[in-house]
Amino acid sequence: MAVCARLCGVGPSRGCRRRQQRRDPAETAAADSEPDTDLEEERIEAGAAELGSEWSGRSSSPSPPPRCSLLELPPELLVEIFASLPGTDLPSLAQVCTKFCRILHNDTIWRRRCREVLHRYRHILGLWQPDIGPYGGLLNVVVDGLFIIGWMYLPPHDPHVDDPMRFKPLFRIHLMERKSATVECMYGHRGPHNGHIQIVKKDEFSTKCNQTEHHRMSGGRQEEFRTWLREEWGRTLEDIFHEHMQELILMKFIYTSQYDNCLTYRRIYLPPSHPDDLIRPGLFKGTYGSHGLEIVMLSFHGKHARVTKITGDPNIPAGQQTVEIDLMHRIQLPNVENLCNFNELSRIVLEAQEQVRQEQQQQQEGRTEDSEGSGPPTEVREPGNEGAAALKEEPVQFVLPVGVSSRNENYPRTCRMCFYGTGLIAGHGFTSPERTPGVFILFDEDRFGFIWLELKSFSLYSRVQATFRNADAPSPQAFEEMLKNIQSLTS
Template sequence: MAVCARLCGVGQAGGCRRRAPVEEEEEEVRGEEAPRSLLQLPPEILVEIFSCLPGTQLPLLALVCRKFRHILSTDTIWRRRCKTEYGVHENLRKLEVTGVSCREVYVKLLHQYRDILGLWQPDLGPYGGLLNVVVDGFFIIGWMYLPPHDPYVDQPMRLKPVFRIHLMEKKTATVECMYGPKGPHNGQIQMVKKGEFCTKCLQTDYHRMSGGRQEEFRTWLRDDLGRTLDDIFHEHMQELILMKFIYICQYDNCLTYRRIYHPPSRPDDLIKPGFFKGTYGSHGLEIIMLSFHGTIAKATKITGDPNVPAGQPTLEIDLTRPVRLPAMEQLRNFSELSRVILEIRDQISREERLADGAEEAKSSRAESSQVPPPLVRQEERPADRPETSENGERQPQEVQSFVLPEEVMARNEDYPRSCRICFYSTGLIAGHGFSSPERTPGLFILFDESRFGFIWLELKSFSLYSRMTDRFQNSQPPSLEAFDEMLQAMQQWTT
C-alpha cells in the first residue's frame, strides 16, 4: 500500500497531494470534495495508474485489497504492459477468440520466457552460429541467422526458425521444434543457468525425409549452401563428414545456447560496431562481430570452421598504424604491398623490444629507489587517440583509390574501388582442428560504413565483409566489463 501511496501522491495521513486533472474539473463543476483515499479513486483512474506500473509489481498490488485484485483483472492493463515491455503491437483483441487473456500472455509467455530473449550462440563445436530470440506477435521465436550463399556477401541474411513458443491453451505455454519437413512438433526449453539455456526435440522422427539420410543431407546442402553435393564433393571431401556432423547435431540432439551481446558503441569508434558477414575462402561466408577496444579493433568469429573456430579473434586492427597505399600501378604489385606491411611489422617489433628494455630499466630503478613506476594505459596516450574535431566527431579521411594486387585471390571480385583508410592488422590462421594457430600480418581496408576488407598476406587472399542490417533487441551488454568478459568466455567455448 505504501508503494501505491507514493505513486499516487497519497501521504500517510491519507490526503491526496496531487489530484488528476479530471478530478479537479469534476470538483469545480460539481462542487464535490475530491477523493482523499486511493481506494476512493474511480476504477478508470486506477486502471490508468496501474497500467503505468511494471508488470512485475502488479501481483503485489493484488494482495493489497479485493478492489485492487478486481481492477487488476482488467485486460486493458495487461494489454498495455505487453506493448510497452515486449513490443507486442498485434491486435490483442484477437486473443478473445481463443479464450486467452492478455494477462495470461504476459504472465505465462512473455514474462516466463523473458530470460531467453536476445542473442545467443549455439554450442556446435567450432561452427558456432547466431540465434536471435524475439517476440513476434503472440509468439516467441528463435531465429537462426545464416549467411548469404557464397560469395554474395552483400545479400541479406537467411533466417530459419529453430523453435517457437505460444499459448495454445490457458494452462501453460507450448514449445515447438521447427526443424524438419513435417512441420512444428513438441519440444522443450530449459534454463541451465544464467546466460545459458538448452532446447530439445521430443519428436525427432519429424526431421526424417522419405529419401533417408542421404536425401536429408542433400536438401541441407542445397538450402544452406546453395550448392549440390556433386558441386562441392571434390573440393571439400574432408569437410563433408564434419558438415554432416553439424546437420545431425542440429536435428537430433539437445542444443545448448550461450548469451552473446551486441558490441557497445563509443563516439570515437572508427565505424559503428556490429555484426558482419564475410568471405573465408573455401569455408564460404561466415559471421563476425566487430568491436572497438581503445586503440585496437577486433573481429571475433560468431560462426567458424574446422581451422579457426567460432569465438576466436579472427582479425585485430591496430588503429595507431594507418597505412598509406602506394600508387595504383604499384598497388597491383603484391611484392610492393607486402613490403609496406612487413616494414610496419618490423617497426612494431623494434618498438616492442625498445619498450621492453625501457620497462626493465625503469623497473630496476624503481626497485632501487623503492618508488613504484607510474602506470600509463596505452589508450590514454594522446598520440594513440583517433583524430577527432572539437565537437568530438571523427575527421573524414581522404578517399584513396584501391585495387587488389594481381596475385591476391578473391572469391568476390565485386569489391569497392576506393577506400577511406587502411590499417596494419593481423589475421588468425591455423591448421585443421585449430592446430598451430598464429597471427600473421595483413591489411585492413575500410571502404565505407558498411563494408571493409582484409588482405591475408601469407595466404595471398582477400576477405570482403558486409554489415548485417538487422536490428537486434534485448542484446545490449549491461556494462563494458560484461562485454569484455563475454569475449574472453567465447574463446574458451570452442577450444
C-alpha cells in the same frame, strides 16, 4: 467480445460484435481497419453527447462526473493496464481498435508477460551462440505475438556478402494461460512438434527435441543432404562435389546430430560503441576462402580493434579472434599502379610489422626499468578521434594486388583508411595456430576488408543490417567477460 465492449466503455455494443463477425481470423489478427476504428470512436462520442444533453435538461439535479473511456487514457497507462491482463485476453483486446493493437505490440507488455506469466523463460530473450563444435552460430530469441521464437541467423549464399542475412525458426514457446506454455521444435520439414527447453543458468539454456523423427525426410539421408545443400549453400551437390565434398559431409553430420540431441546456447552481447570508434561496431558477414561466408563481430578496445568469429570453420573455430587491427599504425597505400605489385604491398606491411615489434620491445624494457625504480614509466599513446577522421578522409582508389585471391570480385574500388593488422591462421582442427601480418582496409561505414599477406587472400566484410533487441551488454566489463568466455570454449 463482452470483454472488449467493457474495456471500450461502450457497453454491450452490437457494432463491436458485427465488426467481429464480418472478419475472418486473419483480418481480425491484423487489426488495421482504421475506418471501423473511427466509426467506433464516433459512437462513443455520440453516446457521451446524448448523455450530456439528457443531464443538461435536468436543472434540478447535480451534473454527473464526466465519462472517460479507455481510448482517452494515455498510452503508458494503457500499457500498465494491458500488461496485467491474462495472456489469452490480449488477442481479443487487439481486435477492438487500431490504438489497442498498436499498444499491444509494445515490448514492455511482452517482456513483463515473460517475467510474470512465464517466469522460467524470462532470461531467454536476446542473442545466443549455439555450441555446435567449431561452427557456432547466431540465435536471436524474440517475442512475436503469443510466441517466443528462436531464429537462427545464417550468412547469405557465398560469395554474395552484401546480400541480407537468411534466417529460420528453430523453436518457439507458445504463451498460453497464466503459468502455462508449450515448447515446440521447429527444425525439419514436418512442422512444429514437441520439444523441451531447460534454463541452465541466467546466461545459458539448452533445447531438446522430443520427436526427432520429424527431422527425417522420406527420401532418407541422401534427400536430406541434397535439401540441406540447396538451403544452406544455394547450390546442388553436383556443383560443389569436387570442391567441398569432405567438408560438407562433416558439417552436415555434425549439424544434424546436434539438433537430434540436446543443444546448449550461451548468451552473447553486441559490442558497445563510442564516438571515437573508427566505424560503428557490430556484426558483419565475411568471406573466408573455401569456407564460404561467416558471421563475425567487430569491436573496439582502446588502441586495437578486434574481429571475433561468431560462426567458425574446421580451421578456426567460432569464438576465436580472427583479425586484430593496430589503430596506432596506419598504412599509406601506394598509388594504384604500384599497389598492383604484391611485392610492394608486402614490403610496406613488413616494415610496419618491424616497427610494431621494436615498439613492443621498448615498452617491455621500459616496464622492466620502471619495476626496478630506474626511470619514468613508459608513455602509453591513446588513439585519436579516428571516427571523425575517417569521415573526413577523401576516398582513394583501391585495387587488389596481382596474385591475391578473392571469393568476391565485386569489392569496393575506393577506400578511406588502412591499418596494420594480424590475422589468425591454423591447420585443420585448429592445429598450429599463428598470427600473420596483413592490411585492414576501411571502405566505408558498412564495409571493410583484410588482406592476409601469407595466404595472398582477401576477405571482404559487410555489415549485418538486422536489428537485434535485448542484445546490449549491461556494461563494458560484461562485454569483455563475454568475449573471454566464448573464446575459452574453443581454446
